[in-house]
Structures are given as C-alpha cells and as structure tokens.
Amino acid sequence: MTKLSVEEKQSDRRSQVALAAMKLIAEQGLQKTSLRAIAHELGCTTGVLTHYFRNKDELLLFLLEVVMERLAEKMAITVQDVEGIDRLTVMMLAVFPTTDELKQIWRVWLAFVGYMPGHVGLMEEHKTLYQEFKTSLKNELTALVETGAIATDLDLDFEAAAWIALMDGIGVNMLAAPQTYSDKQLKMMINRHVRSLLPNIE
Amino acid sequence: MTKLSVEEKQSDRRSQVALAAMKLIAEQGLQKTSLRAIAHELGCTTGVLTHYFRNKDELLLFLLEVVMERLAEKMAITVQDVEGIDRLTVMMLAVFPTTDELKQIWRVWLAFVGYMPGHVGLMEEHKTLYQEFKTSLKNELTALVETGAIATDLDLDFEAAAWIALMDGIGVNMLAAPQTYSDKQLKMMINRHVRSLLPNIE
DNA sequence: AAATAATCATAACAGGTGTTGTAAAATGAG
DNA sequence: CTCATTTTACAACACCTGTTATGATTATTT
Numbered sequence: 436m437t438k439l440s441v442e443e444k445q446s447d448r449r450s451q452v453a454l455a456a457m458k459l460i461a462e463q464g465l466q467k468t469s470l471r472a473i474a475h476e477l478g479c480t481t482g483v484l485t486h487y488f489r490n491k492d493e494l495l496l497f498l499l500e501v502v503m504e505r506l507a508e509k510m511a512i513t514v515q516d517v518e519g520i521d522r523l524t525v526m527m528l529a530v531f532p533t534t535d536e537l538k539q540i541w542r543v544w545l546a547f548v549g550y551m552p553g554h555v556g557l558m559e560e561h562k563t564l565y566q567e568f569k570t571s572l573k574n575e576l577t578a579l580v581e582t583g584a585i586a587t588d589l590d591l592d593f594e595a596a597a598w599i600a601l602m603d604g605i606g607v608n609m610l611a612a613p614q615t616y617s618d619k620q621l622k623m624m625i626n627r628h629v630r631s632l633l634p635n636i637e
Numbered sequence: 638m639t640k641l642s643v644e645e646k647q648s649d650r651r652s653q654v655a656l657a658a659m660k661l662i663a664e665q666g667l668q669k670t671s672l673r674a675i676a677h678e679l680g681c682t683t684g685v686l687t688h689y690f691r692n693k694d695e696l697l698l699f700l701l702e703v704v705m706e707r708l709a710e711k712m713a714i715t716v717q718d719v720e721g722i723d724r725l726t727v728m729m730l731a732v733f734p735t736t737d738e739l740k741q742i743w744r745v746w747l748a749f750v751g752y753m754p755g756h757v758g759l760m761e762e763h764k765t766l767y768q769e770f771k772t773s774l775k776n777e778l779t780a781l782v783e784t785g786a787i788a789t790d791l792d793l794d795f796e797a798a799a800w801i802a803l804m805d806g807i808g809v810n811m812l813a814a815p816q817t818y819s820d821k822q823l824k825m826m827i828n829r830h831v832r833s834l835l836p837n838i839e
Numbered sequence: 840a841a842a843t844a845a846t847c848a849t850a851a852c853a854g855g856t857g858t859t860g861t862a863a864a865a866t867g868a869g
Numbered sequence: 870c871t872c873a874t875t876t877t878a879c880a881a882c883a884c885c886t887g888t889t890a891t892g893a894t895t896a897t898t899t
Contacts, residue, residue: 604806
C-alpha cells in the first residue's frame, strides 16, 4: 500500500472517532460525552482515542472541522445546478437542521459555542472556520454583484456576516425552541432577506 | 421582621449564588463551573448552595430564570418612552451583547442551550421561558397592528418567532464570531426586518 | 430565656474524569 | 519467516465531581 492510502486510513479512523463523538454530543451533550463513552460507542477502548488524538480538546477540534466541512459540502452540492440569486436561497435551505444528520451537526456546533469560553484553542479554530465560511459566502455575493443580480452598493463583508447571523438565528431556534418552521415559513424568512439585497429598480 | 422580608432575604441569597454562577459560566464555561467554584466565587462553602438549592440543575434552572427576567426588564425599561414602530427597534437594541453584563447574560444562555441535550428539566423550562418571551413580543405586534403601524395580514405568531430568530442570530454571532457589528450596522439589520412588517403603501 | 428553626461549614462518599505508561496483538516490509 | 511499526487494550494515576450527612453557629419565635 502506498503512503497516501495509509494516511487515508488514519484519517478514516479519526473520522470514525469524530462521528461517534458527534452522535453522543448530539444526544446527551458535551458534559456526558467522556472519552470512555466515545470509545464505548465506537466499540473499542480509550486506547484508540489516545492514539489518534493528543487529548480531548484536539479530538473536539477535529470534530468541529469535520462538522463544518460537512456543512460546506452540503451547500456546495445543492448549489451546483442553480444560477443567479436563487443560489443564496438553496444554500441556506440546504443546511438548516431539518434532517437527523443536520440536527446532529447543529447540536454539536451549539455545544461548541457554549463550551468555548475558557478554551482558547477552540475559540481560535472556530474563528478561523467562521472566517472561511464568510469568505466563501462573500465570493458568492461578489459573483452575484458582477452579474447584476444584487445591488452594487452593498458592503459585502457586512452582508456575508448578516447572512450567517440569519442562518444561525433560525438554526438555533429550530433546535432550542419549540417553534418548528414550515418550509413555507423558512422560505419566507430567506426571501425577505434576499429582497433586501436586490437592486432598487424604479 | 415580617415573614415577607425573610422570603426576600432567601431570594436575595439565591440571587447572589446565581450571580456568582453567572460570572463563572461567562468566564470559563459551564464545565469548569463546579459547585465548589461557585461557592469560592461567592466567598462561602458549598453548604450554602446545597441549602438553597436541591441540586445543581435546580441552581442552573434558577439562573436561567434570573437571566431571562433581566433581559425582559431591560427591554421593558428602554421601551417605556417610545411609541409606534420604533418600539421594536429599541427593544432589540437594548438586549444585544454590547455591555459586559449583557455579554455575560448571552454567554450563560448559550451555555444553557449547549447544555440542554439530555437534561429534560432544563429543556422544558427553556421552552416555557421562550414561550413567555414570544407571547410578550406577539402582544407588542398586536398593538402595532391595531394602531396601523404594521400590516394587518401578518401571522403574528410567526413574526414573533422570526424576531427572536433574528435576535438570537445576531447575538450568537457577536459572541461566537470575530465579527463585531457597529451600531450603524445593527440598526441596518433591524430596520430591514422592520420594513418587512410595514403595510404596503402604493 | 428557652426552644425552635434557619443558615452555614466541614468532611466523607462513591463515582467519574482526562491523562499516562506499559504491554499485547495486528499489520506490513524486507 | 522475521523484524519493526502501527494499532489497540488495559490498568493505574491523581484529581475533580455532585451529593449527602452531621454538627456548629446564628437568628427568630414563643
């Protein structure tokens, strides 16, 4: 076997651990998700975890990356056949916590955000991932400006942040509050925001 | 001393404990906020905590109530001299995590939301408090409909939930992301949302 | 003043935590 | 097959956790 596929195997094992951790965190929160619990969920002992991760924080960090990557992936897939202003809408709709997997992802992210105070490494990593996310969104907006789909006098950095805020708000509420939005209502909220980006045609 | 003032004293002590807990949770997260740490922060021993609270979850539950009440208070105060559509705007601006106290409150709330999975009691309480919050917002909207300030064909239940989602999204981002919104940007985001509620005048 | 209740300190308990080191098993290369 | 490396299991470590019980101290009431 080549060296590359060995690394892939390693990476796979790490992903398996991360997925087991994700399931537990989504089900019972970060506090109750101990290394032993993760190992049990995976069907092994903590020896595996300590072999692939220096410590627990590094495991959580890796999980955060996996989760964010998964979100970006989902957005990229759903958007590939869509053109124009609709790209923004479908990107949003693709990542709301509607399916079990997306609910898990959002719960993990929420657990992280609550866990971050006092954990400098995690905060830094989260900031970085957030920046990447914002940048890709900003690129999306830039392309739309160039095609004339949205107004040209927008502060795209701010607009990208506003998009993320809207996403986070809806996502958090779908998990933490009894309110469950219908598809129609979700689209309405997004369309309102989209409309605020359109060029003012008289 | 009358019986009432005794109860007030009790309530005061409980509040003191809750405030100490709030400070620690905001600083170093829920995980590191043990009962002993809270007691140390308050300058007493765990005997006080166990005397005023059955267990830790009950303490956290009380803290959640205190925090939510504080938010409602702040909104009520800032809104009392404002009339019309502006009431919505000032209510929002009054509770964003701009000051140290508000940052603490939001961090505590975030810690809760991340802590909730697997803790039925806390989830139930959060749902209840969320409902109260939504109801008062809905009342606000109803009043605005009656004065003709906003459109009459709105689903106020949905609109109230949308407001909260907007609030949560901005608040979460202000804490968890490097983005810091300027006053101008905050007002812009809110005004956009307000505009979507206005009656369509030709 | 005596008795009752509220408040708080202290210590112990049983259990769980992340981390570390060591040795066994599995795997791959020469 | 042999040897070296990777992968895993296991046990022990020191420490921290929430909870509970027991007294001491203080406050309130009778």
